[in-house]
Amino acid sequence: MQYRTLALLGAACLIGSDLGLAAEKTPATPAPKAASAAQSKPSGLRPKLVDINSASRAELKTLPGIGDAEADKIIANRPYLTKSSLVSKKVLALGPYDALRGRIIAVQPLEPVQPVPPKAKP
Numbered sequence: 052m053q054y055r056t057l058a059l060l061g062a063a064c065l066i067g068s069d070l071g072l073a074a075e076k077t078p079a080t081p082a083p084k085a086a087s088a089a090q091s092k093p094s095g096l097r098p099k100l101v102d103i104n105s106a107s108r109a110e111l112k113t114l115p116g117i118g119d120a121e122a123d124k125i126i127a128n129r130p131y132l133t134k135s136s137l138v139s140k141k142v143l144a145l146g147p148y149d150a151l152r153g154r155i156i157a158v159q160p161l162e163p164v165q166p167v168p169p170k171a172k173p
Contacts, residue, residue, distance in 0.1 A: 098154050100154060100155060100156045101113070101114060101154060101155050102155075102158045103125055103129075103137065103155050103156070104129055104131055104157055104158055104159070104160070105158065108122045108123065108126065111125055111126070114151045114154055115151050115154075116147040116150050116151060117151065121143065121147070124142050124143075125142055125143075128140050128142050130159075130160075131157040132157065132159070133157050134155050134156060134157045
């Protein structure tokens, strides 16, 4: 008996929604027109990351807010353990660092593996 009542109520709801009794339907808004390809940036492309431990002066100067003096200061204070070392070593202030932190990395050089000398025979 309960199932029959639920089925009838479900059918009534479906009929009522078709008649517009259940809820007001809002008209669909048209999607905004897409910008032209020349005006929009490709979303999947990222700028090339600059390694502050190995970049040349010219590469460093491509970063926002980095001129000749800042590039020379970055090179003079190498190596950096992390990119935030630019602030902790007082090479850059926090504001200029925030402007470029997404475009830099601090890659650590791999240390050469020393061969293990053979054990001396007694």
